[in-house]
Amino acid sequence: MEELMKIEGLKMYFGGLKAIDGFDLTVNKGETLGIIGPNGAGKTTLFNAICGVYKPTAGKVTLEGKEITGTPAYKMAKMGFARTFQISKPLRGLTIFDNVLAAAGVHDYTGIGSYFHKSHTPEVEQKVEEVIYETGLAGVANKKASDVSLGYLRRLEIARALVTDPKLILLDEPCAGLSNFAINEITDLILHLKEQKRSIVLIEHNLPLTMKVCDRITVLSYGKKICEGTPEYVKNDKQVIEAYLGEEDKD
Ligand SMILES: Nc1ncnc2c1ncn2[C@@H]1O[C@H](COP(=O)(O)OP(=O)(O)OP(=O)(O)O)[C@@H](O)[C@H]1O
Numbered sequence: 001m002e003e004l005m006k007i008e009g010l011k012m013y014f015g016g017l018k019a020i021d022g023f024d025l026t027v028n029k030g031e032t033l034g035i036i037g038p039n040g041a042g043k044t045t046l047f048n049a050i051c052g053v054y055k056p057t058a059g060k061v062t063l064e065g066k067e068i069t070g071t072p073a074y075k076m077a078k079m080g081f082a083r084t085f086q087i088s089k090p091l092r093g094l095t096i097f098d099n100v101l102a103a104a105g106v107h108d109y110t111g112i113g114s115y116f117h118k119s120h121t122p123e124v125e126q127k128v129e130e131v132i133y134e135t136g137l138a139g140v141a142n143k144k145a146s147d148v149s150l151g152y153l154r155r156l157e158i159a160r161a162l163v164t165d166p167k168l169i170l171l172d173e174p175c176a177g178l179s180n181f182a183i184n185e186i187t188d189l190i191l192h193l194k195e196q197k198r199s200i201v202l203i204e205h206n207l208p209l210t211m212k213v214c215d216r217i218t219v220l221s222y223g224k225k226i227c228e229g230t231p232e233y234v235k236n237d238k239q240v241i242e243a244y245l246g247e248e249d250k251d
C-alpha cells in the first residue's frame, strides 16, 4: 500500500483546551478512512489543522512525502486537498452549475473574484458537466443553490471537491441532518468514489454508513486516538463501545 498522507504528533490547542492532543495517522492511496468519535472529540478541528484553517500547535503533516504543515487554507486545493464542510457553504445566489464552475477555477485562478472576470475554457465546462452528472446534480444544475434541498447541497459540496481533481478528499459529516433517503444517496456516491479508487477521509456520525464504506476506521476521543482498525475490529473494541457507541445509545 502506498502512503498518501501522514500525520505525526499533531497537536491543536485553543488556550488550555487540547482539541487534538498528539495524533498520528496514515492514509493510503485509494483508501477510504473513517474518523468517528463523540461530539467535541476534535474531528473537525483535525480537518482544520490539516487544511490550514488553523496552524497546528505542534506536529507534522505530509502529503506524498512533502511536508505541508501549516500551509494556509487558500493554497490547500493546489496541494491536492479538497474538503467539504459540516455546515454547507454554497454560493447561494449562483446556480448549482456555477457553484461547481467556481470551484473548478482553483488551480488556475485565485478564487471567486477572478471567476467572474476570466472566461473559462470549454474543457473546464465539460469537466463541470461530468462532475454534475457523476454527483446526481444534473436535474438541478440550473437552479440557484438557495433553492435546492440540503441533500443536493451536500452533493454540491462533493461535486465542488471532485472538480478540483483532488489527491485526497476530506468529507466532514456529509450526511448530517439528512433524511434516510438522502443518506442512502450519499452512501451510493461515496461507494462510487471508492470504486474509482479515490482517497477519502470521512468524518461521520452515522455508524452504519461508516462501517459500510470505510476500509479502516480511526476513533477519536478527547483529541486522542483510542482505536484504529477495520470496521469489524472497531465495532467490537471495548473502549470504543464505552466512549462512543455507549453514548450513541443514550440518544
Ligand atoms: N476555534 C476554536 N476555538 C476554541 N475552541 C475550539 C475551536 N474549534 C473547536 N474548539 C473546541 O475543540 C473541541 C473539538 O471540537 P470539534 O469541532 O473539532 O469537535 P468534533 O469532533 O468535530 O465534534 P462534532 O461531532 O460535534 O462535530 C471542542 O471542545 C470545541 O469546543
Ligand SMILES: [Mg+2]
Residues within 6 Å of the ligand: 043, 044, 045, 086
Ligand atoms: Mg465536527
